[in-house]
Amino acid sequence: MTLSQQTYGELEEIAARYPEPRSGLLPMLHLVQSAEGRITPEGIEACAGLLGVTAAEVSGVATFYTMYKRRPVGDYHVGVCTNTLCAVMGGDAIFDRLKSDLGVGNDETTEDGKITLEHIECNAACDYAPVMMVNWEFMDNMTPDAAARIIDDLRAGNEVHSTRGPRIVTWREAERVLAGFPDDLADEGPAAGPASLVGLGLARERGWTAPSSEQGSAVHDDVPEEPEQVEQAAADASPPSSEGATVEKESGTSETAAEKGDAQ
Amino acid sequence: MSGAATDVLTPVLTDNWDQERSWTLAAYESRGGYRAVDTAFAMAPDAVIDAVKESGLRGRGGAGFPTGMKWGFIPQDNPRPKYLVVNADESEPGTCKDIPLMMASPHTLLEGVIISSYAIRANKAFIYIRGEVLHVIRRVQRAVQEAYAAGHLGSNIHGSGYDLDVVVHAGAGAYICGEETALLEGLEGRRGQPRLRPPFPAVAGLYASPTVINNVESIASVPSIIGRGHAWFASMGTEKSKGVGIFSLSGHVQRPGQYEAPLGITLRTLIDLAGGVREGHELKFWTPGGSSTPLLTGEHLDVPLDFEGVGSAGSMLGTRALQIFDDSVCVVRAVLRWSEFYKHESCGKCTPCREGTWWLVQVLTALEKGDGTEADLDLLLDQCDNILGRSFCALADGATSPIVSSIQFFRDEYVAHLTHGGCPFDPAAATLFAPAGATA
Known part of the structure; x- marks a missing residue:
C-alpha cells in the first residue's frame, strides 16, 4: 500500500497543531493505522521524514504503546478487560468464551479479517464490570453470551451500538478520530450510563444537594495572603513515603525527592 | 469543619449528568456554564490562584497535592511560554470517574481549563486523553469546537484580551502515561518513560517550559470554586481534605x-x-x-x-x-492479576521495577498454583522491599502495595494454597453470572 498525498497532508496538519511538530507523533501514528490498517514501515518512514527524526526513533515510539499494531487488525478490535476486577466479575470467562468461539488467541485476528481479539487492561469503566471494548467503544455489563452475540452481529455485518455510545464504526475509522479528525457521531449515545447516575439519582430522591453558595463575586476580594499559612499547608500536605505509590499522581514539588530519601 | 450540616451526597460535578444532552454547549450554558470564566477574568490571575489555594482543593488524581500551591510554583518571571496539561489518562485499575465526567459534561472540564490557564498565564493547553475511550474523545473534541465557535476559546475570550488555544491529544495505550512526566514524554512524541525530578514540571515541563499538570477532576472543580466561592467549597469535607x-x-x-x-x-x-x-x-x-x-x-x-x-x-x-x-474472591488470584498488570505496564526504564515486577509474578504464579513454600512469602516481601522507593516513579511502589497488604491481612490464605495444592476457590462463584451451584 502507498500512503496517499491526502494522508501526507493530514500528517503535516497534525504536526502543525503543536508548538513542536514531534508532539504530533502519537496522533500521526493513529492516522497511519487508519490509512494502512496497521503501523507499516512506510508509515514509520513517512512520520520520520516529516518530523526530521530517524525511523528508529519512530519505531521506538510505535513499539512502546499497546494501541499500535504491527500486524493487520481486523475490522473490529475486541478488547476484553481481564484486569483484576473485571476478571473476577466475569472477564476471564468472557475472554475464554471468545477465544474458543473465534478460534484465535490473544492479539490474533480471525481468518476472515473481521475480528481481532485482545485482553486489555483497566479501561476506566469498573462500575460496569465486566467490560468489553469494541473499537474502543464501551460494551458494559457483559456476559459470555452477550459478548458472543455482539461478535456474531459484527461478523454478520449487522449494525451494533455501544451500550454507552454510538453505532460502532470500523477500527480504521476509529483510528482516524483518535488522530484528531472527528467524525460526526459525538451527539449519538446517552450522556451517561445507569451506573454513572446512581449516586445522583439517590441524591435527587432524598433531596440531598451541595450547600447553597454565598452569592456575589465580592467573596473573592478578601483572599488573604499569608505565606506562613501556605507553607504550613505544604508541610501538612507533604505525604508520607508511601503516598508516592499512586501512579496518577500530580506532584509538582520536592516531595518525591524527600520520599526517595526516606526510602533509602 | 462544617460537615455536620452537609448532606450525605453533594452532587456538584455530577449534578448535570442527568440533563438532556448534557454534553452540549447549549445545555451547559443553560445552567450558567462559562459564567465563572467572567468571574475569573474580573480577578487578577494571582487572585484566582489564591482563591484555589483558599478552597483547599487538593489534586484529585491520587497524590492530593494542593492545586493552588502547585499553580503558585510556576515561575512567572520565566520568559518561556507557560502550559497547562490536563491528565485525562485515567488508567489506575478501579478508577472510573474522569471518563464519565468527560462523556457527560466536557464543558465543565473546558471551563476549568480556561480559568486555570488564565491563572497560570498559559495561552496553550493540552488535554491528554487515553486513546482507548473513543466516544469520550469525540465528546471533548466536539466541546472544543463548540467553545471556539462561541468565543469561549481562541483570541480575546469574552472580550477580556486573554487568548487560549486547546489541543485534544489522544494517547495510545500506556498506563505509565498517567504519571505526569511520562505523560509529557508522550505529549512530546516519545516513549512514555518518566523523567528524573527535579526539575519539576512547574519549572521545566513540556518543552522544558513551566507546566502545570492536573487531573481532570481537579480542573473540573475550578469553575465551581470560582463561581460559587472558595469558602463554599471549603465548607464541605474535612479539616485538611476540603470539598x-x-x-x-x-x-x-x-x-x-x-x-x-x-x-x-x-x-x-x-x-x-x-x-x-x-x-x-x-x-x-x-x-x-x-x-x-x-x-x-x-x-x-x-x-x-x-x-x-x-x-x-x-x-x-x-x-x-x-x-x-x-468472600467469593481469592485474594491471591486478585493480587497475581494486578502484579501481571504492573509487569506489563512497567516502562522498563528502572531496573528494580522492570526486573522486580517480573520476579514478583514468577513467585506469585507458583504460589497461586500451590507450588513453592511458605518461605516464598518472605521472599515476596523481600523483593517488594527492594522495589519500593527505588525507581524514578510510583509505578514500582504501586506494584508492591497489593502484595504487602494482602500478605499482612491474608497470610493464611496464601498458605492455604500450599496446603490445598492450588486455589481453594471456585472462580465461577465470583462472577456476576455465578451459576447456582458455584460455591465460594
Whole structure:
C-alpha cells in the first residue's frame, strides 16, 4: 500500500497543531493505522521524514504503546478487560468464551479479517464490570453470551451500538478520530450510563444537594495572603513515603525527592 | 469543619449528568456554564490562584497535592511560554470517574481549563486523553469546537484580551502515561518513560517550559470554586481534605456506580447507599483508591475517606476507586492479576521495577498454583522491599502495595494454597453470572 498525498497532508496538519511538530507523533501514528490498517514501515518512514527524526526513533515510539499494531487488525478490535476486577466479575470467562468461539488467541485476528481479539487492561469503566471494548467503544455489563452475540452481529455485518455510545464504526475509522479528525457521531449515545447516575439519582430522591453558595463575586476580594499559612499547608500536605505509590499522581514539588530519601 | 450540616451526597460535578444532552454547549450554558470564566477574568490571575489555594482543593488524581500551591510554583518571571496539561489518562485499575465526567459534561472540564490557564498565564493547553475511550474523545473534541465557535476559546475570550488555544491529544495505550512526566514524554512524541525530578514540571515541563499538570477532576472543580466561592467549597469535607469528590464503587455491591460526596464519607455509608454487598456474601477486601493503594478489609469500614483518614489506616485515598471484593474472591488470584498488570505496564526504564515486577509474578504464579513454600512469602516481601522507593516513579511502589497488604491481612490464605495444592476457590462463584451451584 502507498500512503496517499491526502494522508501526507493530514500528517503535516497534525504536526502543525503543536508548538513542536514531534508532539504530533502519537496522533500521526493513529492516522497511519487508519490509512494502512496497521503501523507499516512506510508509515514509520513517512512520520520520520516529516518530523526530521530517524525511523528508529519512530519505531521506538510505535513499539512502546499497546494501541499500535504491527500486524493487520481486523475490522473490529475486541478488547476484553481481564484486569483484576473485571476478571473476577466475569472477564476471564468472557475472554475464554471468545477465544474458543473465534478460534484465535490473544492479539490474533480471525481468518476472515473481521475480528481481532485482545485482553486489555483497566479501561476506566469498573462500575460496569465486566467490560468489553469494541473499537474502543464501551460494551458494559457483559456476559459470555452477550459478548458472543455482539461478535456474531459484527461478523454478520449487522449494525451494533455501544451500550454507552454510538453505532460502532470500523477500527480504521476509529483510528482516524483518535488522530484528531472527528467524525460526526459525538451527539449519538446517552450522556451517561445507569451506573454513572446512581449516586445522583439517590441524591435527587432524598433531596440531598451541595450547600447553597454565598452569592456575589465580592467573596473573592478578601483572599488573604499569608505565606506562613501556605507553607504550613505544604508541610501538612507533604505525604508520607508511601503516598508516592499512586501512579496518577500530580506532584509538582520536592516531595518525591524527600520520599526517595526516606526510602533509602 | 462544617460537615455536620452537609448532606450525605453533594452532587456538584455530577449534578448535570442527568440533563438532556448534557454534553452540549447549549445545555451547559443553560445552567450558567462559562459564567465563572467572567468571574475569573474580573480577578487578577494571582487572585484566582489564591482563591484555589483558599478552597483547599487538593489534586484529585491520587497524590492530593494542593492545586493552588502547585499553580503558585510556576515561575512567572520565566520568559518561556507557560502550559497547562490536563491528565485525562485515567488508567489506575478501579478508577472510573474522569471518563464519565468527560462523556457527560466536557464543558465543565473546558471551563476549568480556561480559568486555570488564565491563572497560570498559559495561552496553550493540552488535554491528554487515553486513546482507548473513543466516544469520550469525540465528546471533548466536539466541546472544543463548540467553545471556539462561541468565543469561549481562541483570541480575546469574552472580550477580556486573554487568548487560549486547546489541543485534544489522544494517547495510545500506556498506563505509565498517567504519571505526569511520562505523560509529557508522550505529549512530546516519545516513549512514555518518566523523567528524573527535579526539575519539576512547574519549572521545566513540556518543552522544558513551566507546566502545570492536573487531573481532570481537579480542573473540573475550578469553575465551581470560582463561581460559587472558595469558602463554599471549603465548607464541605474535612479539616485538611476540603470539598467534594467523586467516589467510584465497583465490584460486589448491589449498585456499583459514581457517588459524589464530601471527602470524609465512610465506606460503610457508601456501601449502604449502594444497597449493600452482593446478596448472601460479605465484604472481604477493598481498595480505597485503585490497585496501587494498599488493600483494606472489613475492619476499615468506618475510616473517613479523606487523605488523612486513609493514610492513618495504612493506605492512601488515591483516586477514590473503591473496588469491593466479597468472600467469593481469592485474594491471591486478585493480587497475581494486578502484579501481571504492573509487569506489563512497567516502562522498563528502572531496573528494580522492570526486573522486580517480573520476579514478583514468577513467585506469585507458583504460589497461586500451590507450588513453592511458605518461605516464598518472605521472599515476596523481600523483593517488594527492594522495589519500593527505588525507581524514578510510583509505578514500582504501586506494584508492591497489593502484595504487602494482602500478605499482612491474608497470610493464611496464601498458605492455604500450599496446603490445598492450588486455589481453594471456585472462580465461577465470583462472577456476576455465578451459576447456582458455584460455591465460594
